[in-house]
Amino acid sequence: MQYVGIITQQERNNRLSILLLLLFPLIILGIVLLFFVIAMYFNGPVYDINGYPVEGLDWNSILDYYVAAVPWVIVFVGIWFLISYFSNVSLIRHATGARPLERKENPHIYNMVENLCMSCGMNTPKINVINDPELNAFASGIDEKSYTITLTTGIIEKLEDDELEGVIGHELTHIRNKDTRLLIVSIIFVGILATMASILWNVLYYIPARRSNGKSGAVIMGAMLIALVCCGIGYFFTILTRFAISRKREFMADAGGAELTGNPVALASALRKISAEPGLTNVKRDDVAQLFIYHKINGGNLFNHLFSTHPDIKERIRILEQF
16 A cells, blocks of 8 residues: 655645634534524514515524624634643543553653654654553644653553554554644534533423423524534534544554554554454543544444444555555
8 A cells, every 4th residue: 555645644634624624613603504594484474564474584684693693603612612722632631541651650662652753753742541451542632742642551561562563653643644633623623513412402301391481481492402403413514524534544544654663564463453352441432532543333334334433444454464
């Protein structure tokens, strides 16, 4: 398999980062517009000055409401994004239970990472560890200060050195290609919509319409239900956007790891062992789980495979063995 040059991949991911930064806010603004359109449609007929019902939607009213709401939406999403963007390290640590690996705790791992970094001329990232007897790893971070490679205790203990080097090379390639920054942006925007949908769902569940009085209660519940549907639609489109960029990055990182270590067969062997016991079952956030070198699909139906963020592990192994 031919590996695309590192500069080419960096430029591609930079373009995708900009596209995502533009696309996700547009999706959110589109959801807000859809909310007002649906709400106006179910609000009942609009009458002209003579008292006759007007056919179609009152677009002037819709746009008035929309223009008034847009600044608030932009401020809300902007603040949320900035907080999440610059607190991504703590977010991922909290979701995975990772902790810093001290050099004195395992100097061998530090030497391995530093040697690979020197061979490709990159700065050494931070190293974290997760107390999990099974095998997995991932890279994260948005800049030189936050780039991190995280390994489970199981992958450190159970893989041979050449296999572990292949895994580390894979994760270093994610950092070199700026995949991690791209995925952090994706995680944040998907998280915004998922949280909005979750909040609306809980409100709908715990505050039923019968607790409100008359028509006003029904209108409020209807508006909230419409908002929930809009969030669901937006969430679906953001998931599609994320999946469109996820699978190829894994093939590229595999190729980069193989090129960096000069041993594609060792990485293939590591992937085979990882797929047998991937661990990290305590991580409940699928958006964070997409960072893992192997993300196990729950269920084997076509739908799950179609919307998986990772390519089939057998195909990855096959390509590496033919590298």
